[in-house]
Amino acid sequence: MDTIYKKIADIVGSNYVSNAAEELYIYSRDQGVQPARLPDYVVMPNSTEEVQKIVALANKEKIPIVPMGGALVLSGLTIPQRGGIVLDMKRMNRILEVNEKSHYAVVEAGTSQGMLQAYLKKHHPKLKHSVPDAPPVATIGGNIAIHGSGHLSQSEGGFHTEMVTGLEVVLASGEAVKLGSCSTVPKWFSRAPIPDLAGLFMGWNGTTGVITKIGLKLFPSPKLKDVMMFMTEDVDSITDILFRIIDTEMAEDIAFFVSPKPAYFEGYQLIMISVVANSEKEMKLRLELIRESVREYIDSKEAGFLPLPPYMKVKLVGAPQKNLSEFADVMKGGGFEYVGAIMPVESIPEAYRAGLEITSKHDITYSMGARIVGRGSCVMFYYAYPFNRADSKNIETVAKALEETNEKALEIGGIPWKTEISGQQLILERMEPGTYKMMTEIRKLLDPNGIMNPGNWEVQS
Amino acid sequence: MKQEYADIIHRCFRCGWCKLPTNYQDFNCPAYLKYRFETFSSGGRMWLLRAWLNGDITTSERLQQIFFSCVTCKNCVEACALPHIKDKLVDIFIAAREDLVEKSAVPPPVRDYLKAMSISGNPYKKPQAERGTWAEGLDIPKYTDQEYLFFVGDVGSYDEVGMKMARSVATLLSDTGVSFGILGEDETSDGNDVKALGEAGLYEHLAKQNIGILNERGVKKIITLSPHGYNAIKNEYPEAGGNFEVYHYTQVLGLMMNDTMPKGTLNAKVTFHDPCYLGRWNDEYWAPRFALGSIPGIELAEMDRNMKNALCCGGGGGNFFTDILGTGKDSAAQVRVSEAVETGAEILAVACPLCYKMLDDAVKAEDLGEKIRVMDVAEIVNESRK
Structure with missing residues (x-):
């Protein structure tokens, strides 16, 4: 028997390691258009200790290791570029603590967004966390590793990584370290006031370590929800309209979108405004203040609110929204990938x-x-392109469009988020040499053997 | 593989909604819950099927395990985000099994089950003559011209727990004056799980044999013990020429509890486990709850995953007989009984002989016997009337 396989099986149990063709096939690809690359093993640890042992083994044997959460990144970041181990983290899905008095939770990295959402709804209904637009099987850890954002990002402080109060991380050496207040006292309330080392692991796509536990801010969950839809034909007025609404501080979430389908929406710019409140009176006031903020546009007939039937409101107030996954079937082809540029x-x-x-x-x-x-x-500006998985020419076309979109996003002053290897190259080409040098030196220090998700965040020769 | 299916398998996005119930509480796909590899999720199966049909992967034992571990519970159908493929997911998995059966590429327990069904007509390899022994001592007539035929099925005919359940239902029907008879040794397997395991030819043979007897005897109305039999006779037999008015026994009880049945009392907290072939397959969620709720003294407590979100016991799709999923902490049955205990209920009510056995075994495996006991709906009604 393969000795590496046996050693891994000794750590996690033989049921949770595979080198079968079926697992290698599925874990070699994601839902986007990036080329597949086979791993050698798929491993599912159940504890930080198991992760430590696997990483230590990989380090000793110089085997690449790619941590994976919900496998929903779409841009190939969990495709093992140089083979090795894909570490599927979803068995580590325990909700370890919810501190209702201090509004934070501590979870294992493989905890899904949906499970935490359901748990809070049942046990702590006055609190919620910020969920991404991804399907509910997306994991908390995966989202942190890529600098995700989502519902509440507008009103509650920004990217999901900015909502992190602490981390536990396994380094390439196999050591586990705690970062934030949890490193010093047994509470996970903040990354300040000590030097903030958590940033060495957030947004790095798993190239510096394996995130195993996360402290996460929780936010009030008011019982009433409503949604408004503002519509204009003038894209040049969008920035002004958005800031008028943002500056009211009455909206929980604000998203702008355009779509050529249905046909009657083509050419219109739509802004979805989510509002929450604890009472009817508060809700009325919030909605009114938002309306007032854009009164000028309404009075000049340049723009206006779209009446929303109740069934549509029910769909729109939910997070995450199932219909976003439906976009994959626009071409009757089961695929889409997007450039999300910050x-x-x-x-x-x-x-x-x-x-x-x-x-x-x-x-x-x-x-x-x-x-x-x-x-x-x-903003996280997304360009989502559906494709037909059964049509290789269509896939090629979409891949080209994505590459061009990455270039264009950089040209207009944005930076592609969780971008493909090719998009990372574009970023690194433009990055200050000193910044890239520092990134490289940090990685060498943390991962001298270069085993952590190699191929990512490095200049390709 | 039917062209209709081959044309759409690439449309699965593998977005993972299929793994969860609609309240996201925990993994609700029994095979994924047990194995945790993406390959064992419905999305994983769709992608592997495409790879297999395209020749990118071979017909390995692992592939067989992946396809035959699906319990056809339809959680994925309920949860899938893509309206144009969701309803066909389980049909596609069954079609894939048909292809594997055709190639004789099936796991040994599937082979053994299908062999037993072919040779003995039941998975227990017992004589056909023993099909009616469950009714011994109950004075139940053979079907002649009664209003209903009580169709018992394989598990009710041969399995100890199933036989107990069949006796409970029959006793209750007798005591309340329902006009019914049984086929006894003339009953044939309903074939539901044979079909789910991909042996379409054998299913057809079994269905036609049953339909022949039922038509010959002039049966018009059928009460089934098992939701699996209910599903086959109600939804599949018409295509093979069998058109009957079919009820699951809880539907009959639900109606009787309203007026004809003398009610007793049972002071107990009860939680009900929805069988997949009654619930998600046939949209019947209320009849068993109505029957239980009609008993004075019973307090019904719902598990968080109930009705369309119910976690399967793990016995569907033939797994009751093949046990591909096996036991253990992550087996659906063991997770389910722990969830039932969380409600504070002392009785876990079931309406399917397969669920009964699966969950009863799980209570023992989890050592929860002092906290909860599994009873079928008819047993509970009978106990209330003592």
Whole structure:
């Protein structure tokens, strides 16, 4: 028997390691258009101790190791570029603590967004966490590793990594370290006031260590929810409209979107505004203040609120929304990938026009939009392109469009988020040499054998 | 593989909604819950099937294990995000099994089950003459011209727990004056799980044999013990020429509890486990709850995963007989009984002989016998009337 396989099986149990062709096939690819690459083993640890042993073994044997959460990144970040071990973290899904008095939770990294959501709803209904737009099987750890954002990112402080109060991480050496207040006292309330080392692992796509536990901020969960939809034909007014709404501080979440389908929506810019409140009176006031903020546009007949039937409101107030996954079937083909570029709010009109140009050039359909992050410090502007998985030519076209979109996003002053290896190259080409040098030195220090998700965040020769 | 299915398998996005119930509480796909590899999720199966049909992977033992571990519980159908493929997911998995059966590429327990069904007509390899022994001493007539035929099925005919359940239902029907008879040794397996395991030819043979006898005897209305039999006779037999008015026994009880049945009392907290072939397959969630709720003294407590979100016991899709999923902490049955205990209920009510056996065994495996006992709905009604 393969000795590495046997050693891994001794750590996690033979049921939780596989080198069978079926597992290697599935874990070699994701839902996007990036090329598949086979791992050698798929391993599912059940504890930090097991992760430590596996990573130590991989380090000793110089085997690449790729941590994986919900496997929903779409841009190939968990595809093992140089083979090795894919570490499926979803068995580590325990909710370890919910501190209701201090509004934080501590979870294992493989805990799914949906499970934490359901747990809070049942046991702590006054609290919630910020969920991404991804399906509910997306994991908390995976989202942190890629700098995710989502519902509440507008109103509650920004990216999900900014909501992290502490981490436990397994280093390439096999050591487990705690970062944040949990390193010093037995509470996971904050990353301050000590030096913030958590940033060495957030947004690094697993290239510096394996995140095993996370402290996460929780937020009030008011019982009433409503949603408004504002519509205009003038993309150049979007920035002003968005800031008018943001500055009321009455909205929980704000997202802008455009779509050529249904046909009657084509050419319109839509802004979805989610509002929550603890009473009818509060809700009424919030909705009114938001309406007032854009009164000028309404009075000039340049824009207005779209009446939403109750059934549509029910769909829209939910998070995450199932219909986002439905986008994969627009081409009757089961696939989509998107460029999500982080950029200033003011770049929206230019980003939108660039998207139209690219999709028109490649004759592909699209969905575009932007989620407001951090009270308008930036947006995550997405260009989503569906494709037909059974049509290789269509896949090639979409891959080209994605590459061009990455380039365009950088050109207009944005930075592609959780981007493919090729997109990472574009970022690194533009990065200050000193910054890249520092990244490389940090990685060498933390991972001298280069086993942690190699191929990511490094200049390709 | 039917062209209709081959044309759509690439449309699965593998987004993972299929793993969860609609309240996201925990993994609700028994095979994924047990194995945890992406390959054992419905999305994983869809992608592997495409790879297999395209020749990218071979017909390995692992592939067989992956396909035959599906319990056909339809959680994925309920939870899938893609409206144009969701309803066909389980049909596609069954079609894949048909292809594997055709190639004789099945795990040994599946082979043994199908062999026993072919040779003995039942999975227990017992004589056909013993099909009616469950009714011994109950004075139940053979079906002649009664209003209903009581169709018992394989588990009710041969399995100890199933036989106990069949006796409970029959006793209750007798005591309350329902006009019914049984086929006894003339009954044939309903074939539901044979079909689910991909042996379409054998299923057809069994269905036609049953339909022949039922038509010959002039049966019009059928009460089934098992939701599996209910599903086959109600939904599949019409295509093979068998058109009957079919009820699951809880539906009959539900109606009787309203007026004709003298009610007793049972002071107990009860939680009900929805059988997949009654619930998600046939959209019947209320009849058993109505029957239980009609008993004075019973307090019904719902598990968090109930009705369309119910976690399967793990016995569907033939797994009751093949045990591909096996036991253990992550087996659906063991997770389910722990969930039942969390409600504070002292009785876990079931309406399917397969669920009964699976959950009863799980209570023992989890050493929960002092906290909860498994009873079928008819047993509970009978106990209330003592």
